[in-house]
Amino acid sequence: MRRLSAIFLMLCSALCSPVWSQHTIKGVVKNKETQPISGASIIIHLLQDTLNHKGCITDDNGQFIIEKIESGKYSVEISFLGYADYRQELVLDQSLDLGEIILAENNMILNEVVVAASMVKRFADKKEYKLTNIEKKQYSSALLALEHLPKIQVIDHNVNSVDGKAVKILINGIPSTPTDLSVISSENISKLDYYTQPPIQYSNMGLGAVINVITKEKHNGGSVGINTQNAVTTGFGNNAVNFKYNWGNSQLGVTYNINYRNYNKRILDEDISYAVEGTTYQKQKNGKKSPYAYEQQMAEISFNNSKSDNYIFSTKLSFNSLNRRRSSAQDIISTVNDRIFEKIGQSSDKDKYISPVLDMYFSKTFNAKHELTMNLVGTYYKSDYDYQYSELSDGLTDFETATDINLDKYSLIGEAIYNYNMKTAQLYVSSRYMHNNSTQQNLSSNNQTLTNEIYSYIGATGMLGKKINYSVSAGVNGNIFTTIDNKEYKFIYFRPQVKLGYFIDESSDLTFNYEVNTDNPAVSSLTYNPY
Structure with missing residues (x-):
């Protein structure tokens, strides 16, 4: 339908005028069988100023109510997929109940298949x-x-x-x-x-x-959600349970999630070839069935309070943990300068972590055109990793190695975003700061790494007519990294980005995207260790 894009955009941004403060409009939206239509979009705007909008969607009973509207001449527009748009002009000088509003179906039936908008x-x-x-x-x-x-x-x-x-x-x-x-x-x-x-x-x-x-x-009351996937024979499970309770503008939620794996058919095959000082070493490792298991758990409690056209506040405290065990047995054929040896390889590694996270989010709208969003996240991460590997020849240990890493890490991320909404475009500016402190306990000294990063950007996005959309932005990323050797490195990245899109027809479009996005590889991408 023609107005659906504008309607649903305003459901998110909840545009409204600060001078509306007097009356209320309500009603019930139904189909021709007088069944309520849930999720229908309601928009009301001044006839002489279409930029001032106020909107909502119908509840499960098809009911809607829009409050704090000043006296004047308005247009009420109602839309829902599969139904014809409804439009009514009215003069508002007191609160008004529109009663039942019946939407007409707007479908084309082709070979008993309903094709909606x-x-x-x-x-x-x-x-x-x-x-x-x-x-x-x-x-x-x-x-x-x-x-x-x-x-x-x-x-x-x-x-x-x-x-x-x-x-x-x-x-x-x-x-x-x-x-x-x-x-x-x-x-x-x-x-x-x-x-x-x-x-x-x-x-x-x-x-x-x-x-x-x-x-x-959301409506007042509580709800429970359960999502479970389990395969008993292969030791596989993803399970989550969630409880939410709504009252007024607030919501309280509790979530627990556990994912587990437990099976004994893990096979690890490896082929290794390398040369040292003119000597060539080759190893062909054929894996045997070995055990693999882990339990990953998450417990979370959240609270949010929001008011339409005004603000959103959300805070969430979660606790995450992992306990993983795996081992492998291998038959090894080792070749050293064409001499062949038969060995048995054995390995085991265990890793676990705990990580509590506090996430706070706040968004405030001012005068429909200005929006300020702030997000603060604090994370603590403690991990233990133990790896052992040995090769046996004739029952005697021929080679062995071990790795033991204990890591404490915490990070703090703060972000602020300002948006300015215009008729056909949106301007925004933002900055994000991250502090990361990591300590590796198994090192005797110089065991700490620090990262301080700030990312700031400015941009605009909007439409050029009805066929072309655009997004232009530029960001600067500053990073200071201090290694465990107390060496400090500084990086500055410039991140320009240009996006253009052309709508060819209802189902096709042509897009162009240019961006510069430089990334340093993280330590976690260069090693198996959970760092």
Whole structure:
């Protein structure tokens, strides 16, 4: 439908005028069978000033209410996929009950297949997907519903793009995790905002995409969600339980998640070849069935308080842990300058960590055009890693090695974003600071590394007419890294980014993207050690 993109954009930003303060409009939206329509979009705006909007969506009973509206002449617009748009002009000088509003169906029936209006809307920086009721029933959770999006795959509670890059998850604009989505019913999804090119604030994170899951309005009362996957014969399980209780503008949530693996058929084959001072060494290692097991757990308590058209506050305390054990046995054929030896290889490694995290998020809207968002995250990470390997020849140890690493690490990340919303464009400026302190306990001295990083950027995104969208931004990344040898390194990156898109038709578009994104490899990407 023609106005759906504008309507759903305003559901997120909740645009309103500061001078509206007097009256209330309410009503009930139904279909021709007088059944309530849940999730229909309601928008009211002044006839003489269409930039001043106020909106909401209908609840499970089809009811809606919009408050704090000043006297004047207004247009009320109601829209829902598969139904014709409804529009009514009225003069408001007191609170008004519109009663029952019946939406007419707007479907084309071809060979008994219902074809509704487009389920995908395009904006300057994203695509908006709205699932039909039939599509929602295909997925057992909001997490699995992400597979509806192109180039997104969900495997074992992990969300990635098809090229293997990580995907940032937001729920109603708040940073979240796949576990949070796994206990939300797909029926509770209002829409999916899909950023195939991550916004500039995420450009230094190596992400493949950003997905913002917009849920339906919450109602007073409690709910329990359970998501369980278990395979008894192979020792496999992903289980999550979530409890939420809503009252007024507040919500309290408790989540517990455990993922485990336990099987005895892990096989590790290796081929090694190298030369030292003219001597050639080759090893062919044929693995035998060996045990592998781990338990990964997460417990979380969250609280959020929000007021439409005004603010969002969310805080979350979580505790994460991992306990993993694995070993391998191998038959080894070792060749040294064409001399052949037979050996037996044995290895075992154990690693575990605990990590509490405190995440605080606040967003405030001023006069519909100004928005300030702040996010503060504190993390502590303690890990222990123990690895042992030996090769035996004729029952005697021929070679052995061991690694033991104990690590304490904490980080603090603070971010502030300012947005200025105009009619066809959005300007934004932001800065993010990160402090990371890591201490390796098994070293006798000089065992600490420090990282201080600040990332600042400015940009604009919007539309040029109805066919072309754009996004232009520039960021500066400053990084100071101090090694365990007390050597200090300083890096400064300049990150320009230009995106252009041309809408060819309803289902096709042409995009151009240019960006400079320099990354230093992290230690964790260069070693098996959990560092």
